[in-house]
Amino acid sequence: MSDVLRAGVMGWPVAHSLSPVLHGHWLKRYGIAGTYEAFPVQPDELPAAVNRLRDEGFRGTNLTVPHKEAAMALVDRIDDTARRIGAVNTLVLQDDGILSGTNTDAYGLIENIRAFAPDQLAAKFGDRPVVILGAGGAARAALVGLADIGARKIRIVNRTVARAEALAEIVADQEVDVHAMGWNERANALGDAGLLVNTTTLGMQGQAPLDLDLGALPEAAVVNDIVYAPLETGLLAAARQRGNPAVDGLGMLLHQARAGFRAWFGVDPAVDEELRQAVLAARAQ
Numbered sequence: 001m002s003d004v005l006r007a008g009v010m011g012w013p014v015a016h017s018l019s020p021v022l023h024g025h026w027l028k029r030y031g032i033a034g035t036y037e038a039f040p041v042q043p044d045e046l047p048a049a050v051n052r053l054r055d056e057g058f059r060g061t062n063l064t065v066p067h068k069e070a071a072m073a074l075v076d077r078i079d080d081t082a083r084r085i086g087a088v089n090t091l092v093l094q095d096d097g098i099l100s101g102t103n104t105d106a107y108g109l110i111e112n113i114r115a116f117a118p119d120q121l122a123a124k125f126g127d128r129p130v131v132i133l134g135a136g137g138a139a140r141a142a143l144v145g146l147a148d149i150g151a152r153k154i155r156i157v158n159r160t161v162a163r164a165e166a167l168a169e170i171v172a173d174q175e176v177d178v179h180a181m182g183w184n185e186r187a188n189a190l191g192d193a194g195l196l197v198n199t200t201t202l203g204m205q206g207q208a209p210l211d212l213d214l215g216a217l218p219e220a221a222v223v224n225d226i227v228y229a230p231l232e233t234g235l236l237a238a239a240r241q242r243g244n245p246a247v248d249g250l251g252m253l254l255h256q257a258r259a260g261f262r263a264w265f266g267v268d269p270a271v272d273e274e275l276r277q278a279v280l281a282a283r284a285q
């Protein structure tokens, strides 16, 4: 085993992943003798690839599509956050040989909002309701993150309302009132809200635009889109135009990566403009 600390990301496909760029940026900046590589791993190869981490001296890896759910059965320990989200995106080989799985998306979403709107986050968005658009994996992470910071009232608005209803079960043990709403109720759901988070794919490059009337949204409400291609989505542009604080989605990717970097390489890395520009330049290629 060499002294070089090894980490990476497994996915299929994985070539599009920006994680090697951002971890590579941090390894260089902090002068750490480490590597972070992209590993194309087909779904049926995942168990063997995870087993090899130990033999090949890895500190751990990230997991991306389509491995985040399947990996839950392959680790020795899953933390409570990953269990509630139902997916693992970060593996850590601990010093005692235990392979643990966590999910850093909830942390990334919250830390990104904290970076742009610290006062609003500290005030729990004025204790007003929080609105989550969508009910997929990203919505699960948003729900867990927001319930954990103490949001008391969360509205989940989704085209398939049964998926929104199922999400409420995730935080059933927590002191939070979750209300599932249908897609045709989306404009009304914004009334009195303190935070709006779009976790759907609408507004993403190559997807349909997000058709949403912001008229009922209070002007003080923070608006966060987790879509970051384009960086300035139609939703964020409309929010800024009417005076709402707007938080773009790139920071979620950057902040969620901090937790893995810290566990593997022992440094809590900075998310700053230089990193944002490095990742945006790579995305443009």
Ligand code: ATR
Pocket (backbone or CB within 6 Å): 133, 134, 135, 136, 137, 138, 139, 158, 159, 160, 161, 163, 183, 199, 200, 201, 202, 208
């Ligand atoms: P992820 O796991 O990345 O969050 P996902 O599970 O595919 O992705 O979720 C995509 C979200 O965008 C879902 O909430 C989806 O709504 P459904 O649950 O009804 O499928 C939502 N979405 C995608 N296209 C949509 C559209 N044209 N109108 C409304 N919602 C849409």
